[in-house]
Amino acid sequence: MYLYYFEMTLSEEDYIKAIYHLSQIDGKTVATNAIAEQMQTKPSSVTDMVKKLSEKSLVKYKKYQGVSLSEKGRLVALSIIRKHRLWEVFLVDKLNFSWDEVHEVAEQLEHIKSDALIDKLDAHLGFPKVDPHGDPIPNKEGFFTKSVKKLISELPVLSEGVCVGVNDSSVAFLKFLDKNNIALGDTFKILDREEFDGSVTISTRVGPIRISEQIASNLFLEIVDEE
Amino acid sequence: MYLYYFEMTLSEEDYIKAIYHLSQIDGKTVATNAIAEQMQTKPSSVTDMVKKLSEKSLVKYKKYQGVSLSEKGRLVALSIIRKHRLWEVFLVDKLNFSWDEVHEVAEQLEHIKSDALIDKLDAHLGFPKVDPHGDPIPNKEGFFTKSVKKLISELPVLSEGVCVGVNDSSVAFLKFLDKNNIALGDTFKILDREEFDGSVTISTRVGPIRISEQIASNLFLEIVDEE
């Protein structure tokens, strides 16, 4: 991801990131109104900024036709996302934040400008491939392994993935997980599914265990498929 | 250091910090021109900002009479300095930056707003008392141990302190230090000084050694005196 050798304001970076995320939802161009909502601002402000980004060749824009990122803009977006997700790993792994507390702070840290910092942070964290929410971390060149986050109940037998989240964060559920040696970050393989009641056998650190359909539909696995 | 419950812009924080540092140099009020030079801006811009800070009760200001920080402003300054220095420790201790590379990045990181972040960073670093340059880190309440950085050649016998810097960073000198088991971060005590040639005996990890006046005048110790 070739570092962008031109100055970008905080606001410009936020717009680029918003446009990237919105264009992931459905591949088409992104609507002015959609950006305005995402950015908590007014459509007229979006038009102003989009013109500016267009002049810098970061987006492709034709009046009334919506916006999309240029290749340059896409790389900028991925570089910001890389920083955001690396900082999230840092906050969770090193500073003991829980994975649902880190977003806001990472939103600030992602704007820190220093390539050396990000390289060293990446190394310090052991070159992680996904953030604490299971989202993939682009590498320096902007490549990342596509991955999908799915409930165990939705996955076929023999799928394998890292446990990255829960649907139900009640104390009772979390206690159940703890008792059964299931923790975020563990790798599980789906060994068998009982068609009768939807219960599933998965491998864990302490050997295979059987979980009910109810449990399986509350646990997210992160499935990485190399591209 | 009670977190300031009012919004501060990046620029306001930079001015407060600049005024703090300048008022450390000589205790009087700080001149507009001095701030302008420090901030790389024009005196007229300083006047504007100082008026704004005065309205927020962060500085005491009378036209043509210079500025000084209010107690509130002093606490804001110390909170920024605390953040700056903690990040510097992080960069050196955890990310293996060398102590002369960290300032710029820390200038950015010091503006990240999250009390939880700083508390956890402080804990993660083991509650350091000084930064990699030997400058003291204020605690949450804005207290810090006053400390002075002095050359070994300037210190009386029986002084004790942490080695925090060198005057001469030539390869030859750094090799000499390495060979003699002297490293940044080590604690030394001055055991004796030879009046004849100014050579000094200091305690090291591997026992007492004798160093010449030339060496003694190139090594900074950080002397902490509790207040």
Add this chain to the structure above:
DNA sequence: AAATAAATTTAGACAAACCTAAAAAATTGT
């Protein structure tokens, strides 16, 4: 104690990023 020099402030402007209100283009419903 003037005259000169230096420091500081005021006045008026500008760019960035936002706003409101009105106009223009695109989309939708019948």
Add this chain to the structure above:
DNA sequence: ACAATTTTTTAGGTTTGTCTAAATTTATTT
């Protein structure tokens, strides 16, 4: 197809932090 609705853009204004140039105050010299 065309009227109504929605989306988007334009026009003009605001705030923050900066600037230049001119005016004012303070400091220094002689």
